[in-house]
Amino acid sequence: MEDSDGSLPKPVAVIACIAMALFYVATLYAPTVVLRLPPPSSSKVFMIRRFICVAISSIVSVVSCVFILPARSREDFSFLGIYGIRTDHIWQAVVFPLLLTSLMYTGSLVLKSLSVVDKWKERRNQGQGPLFDSIKTILQEVPSWILPSASNILFWRNLVVAPLTEELVFRACMIPLLLCGGFKVYAVILLCPVFFSLAHLNHMMEIYNRHRYSLLKASMVIGRQLGYTVIFGSYASFLFIRTGHLVSPLVAHMFCNYMGLPVIFVRRKGLVTLAFVAGTVTFLGLLFPITQPNMYNERTNNCRCWQGSCSWD
Template sequence: MGIRLEGVLAAATLPLVLTMALFLGPLVQLVLDSPWGLVDGIKLGFDPWFWTLCVSDMRWLRNQVVAPLTEELVFRACMLPMLVPCAGPTTAIFVCPLFFGVAHFHHAIELLRFRQVSVSGIFLSAVFQFSYTAVFGAYTAFIFIRTGHLVGPVLCHSFCNYMGFPAVSAALEHPQRLLIVSCYLLGVVLFLLLFFPATDPFFYGSSPICSLAGGQRAMCS
């Protein structure tokens, strides 16, 4: 289930750094629009009072702690070890996120219940939510299989929940759009270049889930 100490430090840092590279553009945009500035924002992260406020906020706990932990535990740590022996690691990476995407349809049900938008708008929102969560689920499934750790997917999930979907339209209209768009492109390039090196099983010790793959272990090496 990916709960082990061997290689845990690398598992807690390298996948998160890889994900942050992909979000380089949104991160730069966030810093530019921050009322505190970069230095004050970093200082705030070390302020116990700030974290006390976060922990006392139920929405923050749900989005940053409870949802990433429970969803990754169910859809990665519990589901992937059952799929890998049957389908192999590569197929499991793309099948598992389908369940993860369907599990987010409750957002559409809530919109239908309260009639906040039109039916067509709800349908488009559901399709987008399913697509986005399925792609993200494939990414964290890939991390889980390559690293053999649960901590990486959990931290990446929490980070992505905080960042949300990149506001590309806002970036294109930003006063410093050339810098931000350049960072968007640089982030994608860095992500693609580091995708396999940063998840190399060499950094994480033995990956128990790969022992379930039988002869289909290409994704594990």
């Protein structure tokens, strides 16, 4: 990628990113600390309050970028394009990153498949008909799995609100700021997750207070979570810069939140570990080829998008 002209001072870009990360966390506590609202009557009310708070902080961050980013003229300034919100090449931006991300979960997917096979064997042993009938019965049960999830407030937090607001703030807002500040692409990919991790430090005190863990144990739990967020944050930043689409890291974020941590090892199921290793090797091999910028953009020369995805070398 061509070097940025550094039209935005580096300290301004960094300070703006830190402010957005801290503001994202601070708004979560605004109802009780600032507005002095009474404690929520239920966990659902508590979550809805947080949904409103992160929505406000995301909107403030998006609007702030409009004034901070050094757009020289209206011609240079595509409001939605700044944040990677585009409709062109949308199916590529959804399908390819999703398939790429799923490779890291090959072990998990194999484990789920083995679970389905075990359920079919159990049904067959109970004399419930041939394979086709068992598959039909299992598929008929799918709505009973999905509907309770869709009505669960945690479903909306983990698969909708958290991915959408976090990708808006920590990718769509921060990456353009850092690139315009003159940071190299690889520096941005490594730096952005640091701000992303700052937004998760508040979980340590919540775990410490809620589960009554010792400070050491709470630190170890959060340390593992922060390690995962740094790795995922780097990957999400990579996707955003390579594709120039916000939807690419967004679908990856949703998928990872749904799947949880990849399954690496299961006792007496060596096939799971083998699948994980094969999936990881394939993931690394396809990481650059499947995110070629010309697959997600009309042209790759003289691109003026803030992400610089079109001019990645």
